[in-house]
Amino acid sequence: MRYRCEVRSITNREDGVEVGYRDRHGVLRVGRGDFCVAALPLHLLARIPHLGREVTAAPVTPVPYPVGKLGIEYGRRWWEQDLRLYGGITRNDRLRRTLDQGAKIYGDVFRRDVRASFSVGWKRTPFSEGGWVEWASPDLPEYRLLTRPAGRVYFAGDWLSHWISWQNGAFLSARDAVTAIHRRVAAG
Ligand SMILES: Cc1cc2nc3c(=O)[nH]c(=O)nc-3n(C[C@H](O)[C@H](O)[C@H](O)COP(=O)(O)OP(=O)(O)OC[C@H]3O[C@@H](n4cnc5c(N)ncnc54)[C@H](O)[C@@H]3O)c2cc1C
Structure with missing residues (x-):
């Protein structure tokens, strides 16, 4: 290798x-x-x-699809504990837009208690240049x-x-x- x-x-x-x-x-x-x-x-x-x-x-x-992904760290795993969601995809973009879009789906809980986030644009990632x-x-x-x-x-x-x-x-x-x-x- x-x-x-x-x-x-x-x-x-x-x-x-x-x-x-x-x-x-x-x-x-x-x-x-x-x-x-x-x-x-x-x-x-x-x-x-x-x-x-x-x-x-x-x-x-x-x-090639210009795929992106954004991770958000919350203080509590509310989607599992309250909504019993253990997987799946919520389609959205960078943090502010993500919080706006996510709140439409999950309500205000999506904006609360956010500790950190990261995002990746695969289109801009060398040796990838797209999601799939x-x-x-x-x-x-x-x-x-x-x-x-x-x-x-x-x-x-x-x-x-x-x-x-x-x-x-x-x-x-x-x-x-x-x-x-x-x-x-x-x-x-
Ligand atoms: C945002 C996102 C979310 C995903 N979520 C899931 C999921 O939840 N579940 C799931 O099963 N799949 C998921 N996938 C798909 C999964 O990542 C791919 O199906 C899988 O990685 C494909 O494997 P591969 O070996 O075919 O290609 P890759 O994993 O793309 O491997 C190709 C490799 O080639 C290397 N490479 C490129 N150019 C060169 C070069 N010139 N010289 C040497 N090396 C080079 C790259 O660095 C890379 O390591 C997701 C993909 C994306 C983008």
Whole structure:
């Protein structure tokens, strides 16, 4: 596992794959393997060269969602204790707007006793640049293309599943990729 490394290129070779990356010190390096599972967010994969014109063009099709998330620390877990809510999503934006919007749903309790908050705009987060993507249809040729390997490069991510924006989709897709590699290697 190499952390804080930025993949810059993925190149199929006759007998393996070369992954060009910039390490945490800014040094350009090349990693080699028999196969590669490319699990980057789809719209960022489109920027990685050397996978062929069709493959590079495919990820441009779906639209990345500019998702944000905001956390608020309260003195008391009122939504669980009073409303018996233990999950779910309340859609809103930055703190002031969030409190206004939340109060419409939960009443004034949403504004009281706030201790802290944080928020993240995934669109502005490097190496993410969006929450998740949406394909118009999983029958699109571009989607189908990416479910197959490009040479020795396999693709995986929630975006390559029917559970986009859920970890479940990422797991299912990853399992598909490693199963396909296993079958290929076992078949010789
Ligand atoms: C706001 C928000 C809320 C969510 N809530 C839930 C939830 O409640 N439950 C749930 O199941 N799912 C949730 N999801 C979805 C979940 O986060 C994703 O389904 C899951 O993270 C997808 O996993 P992945 O491995 O496919 O991709 P990611 O987790 O996106 O992993 C891709 C990785 O690639 C790295 N990367 C990008 N570019 C490069 C590069 N050039 N070189 C090297 N590495 C690179 C990124 O840093 C990242 O670590 C949420 C997502 C968002 C944005």
